[in-house]
Amino acid sequence: MKNNGLILGIESSCDETAAAVVRAGGEALSNVVASQIVLHQDYGGVVPELAAREHLRNVVPVVRAAMEQSGVRFSDLDAVAVTEGPGLAGALQVGILYAKALAFGLGKPLIAVNHLEGHIHAVVMEARQRGDSAMELPLLALVVSGGHTHLYLASESGQTTWQYRNVGRTVDDAAGEAYDKVAKLLGLGYPGGPWLDGLAPFGDPKAVPFQFHAIQRREDDRRDADAGARFDFSFSGIKSAVLRYVKSEGMQEAAVARANAIAAHPGLKPADAASFCDPKALGLIASFQSAVVGVLMKQTFAAAEAFGARGVLVSGGVAANRELRRRFLAEGARRGLPVAFPSMALSTDNAAMIAAAAWPKFLAGEFASEGMSAAPQLRLG
Ligand code: KG4
Numbered sequence: 001m002k003n004n005g006l007i008l009g010i011e012s013s014c015d016e017t018a019a020a021v022v023r024a025g026g027e028a029l030s031n032v033v034a035s036q037i038v039l040h041q042d043y044g045g046v047v048p049e050l051a052a053r054e055h056l057r058n059v060v061p062v063v064r065a066a067m068e069q070s071g072v073r074f075s076d077l078d079a080v081a082v083t084e085g086p087g088l089a090g091a092l093q094v095g096i097l098y099a100k101a102l103a104f105g106l107g108k109p110l111i112a113v114n115h116l117e118g119h120i121h122a123v124v125m126e127a128r129q130r131g132d133s134a135m136e137l138p139l140l141a142l143v144v145s146g147g148h149t150h151l152y153l154a155s156e157s158g159q160t161t162w163q164y165r166n167v168g169r170t171v172d173d174a175a176g177e178a179y180d181k182v183a184k185l186l187g188l189g190y191p192g193g194p195w196l197d198g199l200a201p202f203g204d205p206k207a208v209p210f211q212f213h214a215i216q217r218r219e220d221d222r223r224d225a226d227a228g229a230r231f232d233f234s235f236s237g238i239k240s241a242v243l244r245y246v247k248s249e250g251m252q253e254a255a256v257a258r259a260n261a262i263a264a265h266p267g268l269k270p271a272d273a274a275s276f277c278d279p280k281a282l283g284l285i286a287s288f289q290s291a292v293v294g295v296l297m298k299q300t301f302a303a304a305e306a307f308g309a310r311g312v313l314v315s316g317g318v319a320a321n322r323e324l325r326r327r328f329l330a331e332g333a334r335r336g337l338p339v340a341f342p343s344m345a346l347s348t349d350n351a352a353m354i355a356a357a358a359w360p361k362f363l364a365g366e367f368a369s370e371g372m373s374a375a376p377q378l379r380l381g
């Protein structure tokens with residue numbers, strides 16, 4: 001069979017319905033994302049039932065738009081790839097059922113992709129697109145988003161595919177989740193990451209001294225003889241510390257006023273909200289961000305050193321953070337270790353990363369079985 005290297009990717013694990021056509025894991029011919037942010041904004045977080053219903057409404061037009069923009073005919077596709085998990089069960093199921101039906105109807109193979117591996121391959125795809133030399137393995141990958149804060153050691157397995165070993169994870173909240181909760185507490189918009197990112201430069205990062213303590217290993221980790229060195233995270237402590245600070249400094253009323261002021265200015269850019277923030281709030285924001293980026297950096301580079309990684313890769317929604325990018329790059333340069341990020345557009349959820357991650361699986365003939373279904377708790381490594 002003639003192989004065009006064309007894969008249609010579909011992603012519906014959380015609050016973005018996305019479709020993209022990617023050639024040979026390295027060239028995105030289209031990348032369409034329908035965000036549900038506006039829908040969930042009023043709730044300050046993703047509502048699973050609403051998300052599934054919205055995916056149902058969006059999946060057909062989004063796939064159609066991705067096909068049209070790519071200029072590729074359905075019959076020229078080599079495979080259909082879809083996110084298997086982790087994510088919201090109902091949301092995942094919409095993408096999977098649609099992808100299955102499409103693959104079946106076209107007589108093309110279906111490829112199941114782990115969302116976390118997708119985030120990693122967003123970076124690999126863009127490196128290929130730029131014509132950079134292949135990233136040297138082993139790589140230490142930090143996947144940091146609203147649902148995940150995971151460290152993986154990626155190494156080669158087989159000719160085309162990679163294998164992953166989880167060497168760190170959050171034991172409670174994800175870093176993005178902490179951003180979202182702190183932003184909400186301060187009366188800022190949803191999702192919180194871009195707001196705190198935009199406002200942090202206006203505050204003093206030393207205003208509030210936050211500390212992270214070493215993570216106690218859990219029983220099940222201790223029993224795991226293979227566990228080796230671990231580089232876990234915990235973000236619930238800093239979230240509680242922010243809450244305590246807000247209460248003890250009497251900042252609640254100002255937060256309510258700020259939320260109202262922001263609601264009265266639709267389309268306001270995060271940095272422009274600085275005029276609604278007093279120095280105390282700005283100091284808290286800057287200190288929170290500085291502490292979170294600091295602990296992400298500390299654990300990532302410690303793990304890279306412990307496992308002899310030849311490079312660091314950061315992906316997921318929080319990888320869009322400007323302070324994180326600046327400090328990771330500076331630390332990488334200091335250590336002589338290459339650090340790679342996806343472009344801003346491919347940091348948050350998209351389907352180009354799913355189609356890109358499917359490419360090595362296509363080459364290896366790793367296709368999904370007919371019984372494949374949503375795996376909300378799917379792990380990587
Ligand atoms: O990868 P993503 O789109 O979806 C998940 O898989 O979770 O990540 C969304 C998360 C949200 O928590 C959001 O607040 C955070 O990424 N985020 C950021 C920034 N942009 C998005 N966090 C910090 N700084 C940003 N600039």
Ligand code: ZN
Pocket residue numbers: 115119145316317348349
């Ligand atoms: Zn994601």
